[in-house]
Amino acid sequence: MADTIILPSDQDASGRSLGDEEIALVTQAIRSGTLTSTKGFAVKELEKRFAEMIGVEYAYACASGSAAIHVAVAAINPEPGDEIVTTAITDMGALTPIMYQGAIPVFADVDPATLNVTAETVDAALSDRTRAIVVTHLFGNPAQTKAIKALADKRGIPVIEDAAQAFMARESGSEIGSIGAIGCFSLQQGKHITCGEGGIVTTNDVALARRMRLFINKAWPYGEAGPDHEFIALNYRMTELQGAVALAQFDKLAGNVRIRRLNADRLTQALAGINGIATPQIAPDAEHVYWKYCLRIDPDALPGGPPALAAALKDENILSAPRYIQKPAFECAVIRDQRTFGNSRFPFSLARPEAVDYSRERFPGTYAGLRDVLVLPWNERYTNEHVDYLADAIRTHANSLTNTVLEVAE
């Protein structure tokens, strides 16, 4: 390998598009003296532009991606013990809101090639207690939302799209976040655009929109006649400081997505034909927006599998992540041991035994997907040189791992 290169990182200025535009808008917000979004300019403008971009009637900003999921679930208003079908390969922030709202996350298995749920795996997880389906577009690669929505429509239940990692992704021409009843986005540090922490929910449904707006605002209907705190809800508002940064970032989103996709295509071409390595599998009608670029490693072809390749890449300053998350969400203490409210185990105390049966054989795709995936860091600040560096490092080390096996076999 040639000299090592330090890749831009989404954890600092090297890999973020934060600059003068953000500073100007934050300054404007501070000088206005109004930092609450109930009265300021920035969050309102962000919401208007985001709704236009996704092609929906309503978008509301909130405190985080986890808050966005919470807002969505609260808007659906499940009864205690209702089930919400989702994935075990996701951020815990997409699951705890379900439990906070008294519903039970029921895990569908995933396609090991994409780590996304499919219409088939969701169908197998549905029951007469299913109240909603959360479809997560992992790594920015669209799941089969339209097929899953068809299943949901038959039962008259809503689909919530978790698009935290999938800004401007599309499925057969439709914007991800506009296909289901509600879309949820995250503006946390490492996402396509960021304001440190933040979230956005989207919908075309006027009733869901009102409930979401209220849930963000302690259920206080600002601007309506005879207001009251209408139901249990939190203060999940985004501040004007965050909104100002997010508004400036919004203008950079399309450019960030374009560069991420161009670079990903370059890497995919450069990695063609390496024994034991598969590049991202994308449905023909889908547009992947590469929050991360994932490889799948065949451990039979590359001895040591993803951990061995990750260790070799680390010597080249490439910090890849085998497994993405260490274990399926249902193996985490909060769900496995049902650590919720006091000693009540609520809402799991209300669950059907099958809804909380996490036997390994029920999740072959989940375990295989986590075993084989290697997540590469990805960034809109990558140049061709960075992409070629990644490709060279992967090819060189994959070949040397394969050759080790061939030498042993000889």
Ligand SMILES: Cc1ncc(COP(=O)(O)O)c(C=O)c1O
């Ligand atoms: C798929 C997914 N859903 C939800 C979340 C929660 O978002 P946040 O970290 O902004 O609370 C994340 C993580 O960032 C995520 O990746």
